[in-house]
Amino acid sequence: MKQWHIFLAFFRVGILGYGGGPSSIPLVHKEVVERYKWMDSDEFGDILALGNALPGPINTKMAGYIGYRVGGYLGMICAVAATIVPTIILMVILLTSLNAFKDKPWVQGAVKGVVPVVAVMLGTLTWDFVKKSKKSNLGWKWTILLVIVSLIILQGFGLHPAILIFALLLGALLKGGSGKAAKKKEKESA
Amino acid sequence: MIYLHIFLALFIPGILGYGGGPSSIPLIEAEVVDRYHWMTVQEFSEVLAMGNALPGPIATKMAGYIGYSQGGVLGAIVAEFATVAPSLILMIALLSLLMKHKESPRVKNMTTVVRPVIAVLLGVMTYDFIFQAYHDFGIWQMLFIGVVSFILMEKVKVHPAYVIAGALVYGGFFLA
Numbered sequence: 504m505k506q507w508h509i510f511l512a513f514f515r516v517g518i519l520g521y522g523g524g525p526s527s528i529p530l531v532h533k534e535v536v537e538r539y540k541w542m543d544s545d546e547f548g549d550i551l552a553l554g555n556a557l558p559g560p561i562n563t564k565m566a567g568y569i570g571y572r573v574g575g576y577l578g579m580i581c582a583v584a585a586t587i588v589p590t591i592i593l594m595v596i597l598l599t600s601l602n603a604f605k606d607k608p609w610v611q612g613a614v615k616g617v618v619p620v621v622a623v624m625l626g627t628l629t630w631d632f633v634k635k636s637k638k639s640n641l642g643w644k645w646t647i648l649l650v651i652v653s654l655i656i657l658q659g660f661g662l663h664p665a666i667l668i669f670a671l672l673l674g675a676l677l678k679g680g681s682g683k684a685a686k687k688k689e690k691e692s693a
Numbered sequence: 694m695i696y697l698h699i700f701l702a703l704f705i706p707g708i709l710g711y712g713g714g715p716s717s718i719p720l721i722e723a724e725v726v727d728r729y730h731w732m733t734v735q736e737f738s739e740v741l742a743m744g745n746a747l748p749g750p751i752a753t754k755m756a757g758y759i760g761y762s763q764g765g766v767l768g769a770i771v772a773e774f775a776t777v778a779p780s781l782i783l784m785i786a787l788l789s790l791l792m793k794h795k796e797s798p799r800v801k802n803m804t805t806v807v808r809p810v811i812a813v814l815l816g817v818m819t820y821d822f823i824f825q826a827y828h829d830f831g832i833w834q835m836l837f838i839g840v841v842s843f844i845l846m847e848k849v850k851v852h853p854a855y856v857i858a859g860a861l862v863y864g865g866f867f868l869a
Binding site for chain 1: 869
């Protein structure tokens with residue numbers, strides 16, 4: 504049953520994600536966090552962060568890891584297969600038999616129509632992460648500061664996100680106990 | 694030999710393409726068109742256009758078709774494996790290590806610190822999609838679809854599947 508749910512979750516993501524990888528991130532969130540509650544938003548955020556920091560397509564990395572985390576190696580295979588196989592079959596059939604399909608104006612129009620929906624989903628998820636960040640040890644001040652600084656670094660200076668994410672992860676790991684946030688946490692757990 | 698070439702042609706874009714599927718498209722083109730001459734630039738852009746007209750991740754759709762056209766079903770499987778496996782193995786190894794120590798304050802710190810960056814990355818993607826919609830069909834259609842889908846998904850709590858299906862139909866009729 505679990506494997507079937509994994510398959511269904513990622514089948515829906517694969518078949519609804521128009522516009523390449525990024526457009527399906529909110530859909531994965533919807534299925535994995537909201538519908539099946541396999542993990543909380545924090546863990547999802549970690550997976551997304553690391554997925555963004557590593558090379559290769561983002562969907563299959565997320566699908567594969569979440570499948571593995573929920574259902575072992577079989578879950579991993581189910582999730583990846585559900586993500587990629589249906590659309591590859593469509594692709595091969597359409598390219599070998601119905602090549603004019605993609606040039607039909609209604610197909611072009613339909614695909615364009617989804618773009619604002621994806622924007623809304625991504626925008627909502629963005630806001631979720633800002634709110635979560637505010638609620639964490641960072642609070643409003645540090646959240647806004649970090650958002651502005653990383654916006655400048657990523658968009659202004661064009662630094663690759665992978666470098667920034669790895670730097671922050673490494674910083675948090677090395678600084679660990681001496682950080683203000685960590686101290687607070689350690690006190691709480693002590 | 695052809696399978697080894699298929700593997701190499703997609704392994705390299707998979708391992709070098711940072712930033713998800715779309716960023717690896719030029720790398721796939723370099724291998725498939727320039728190095729192995731499996732297709733012309735024209736054919737490649739046709740395949741890409743078809744890929745963009747269909748749902749699902751773009752890199753794996755490209756890989757699947759290229760693998761299939763060069764080596765049949767087995768070629769498609771080899772191509773997908775080369776695209777997906779290397780980065781997935783890395784991902785599972787790193788995350789498993791993290792999750793093992795998830796109670797450690799250092800690892801918790803990592804989650805906290807990285808969250809605003811994720812918000813920024815998602816925010817930038819949001820902007821890209823808004824800009825693309827604005828570019829494709831102007832501000833009024835964009836606002837109309839955006840506001841209606843926001844109300845449906847966030848206020849009425851309709852599942853995105855129906856909203857996406859609705860947007861496809863609307864686009865097919867009114868944005869064609």
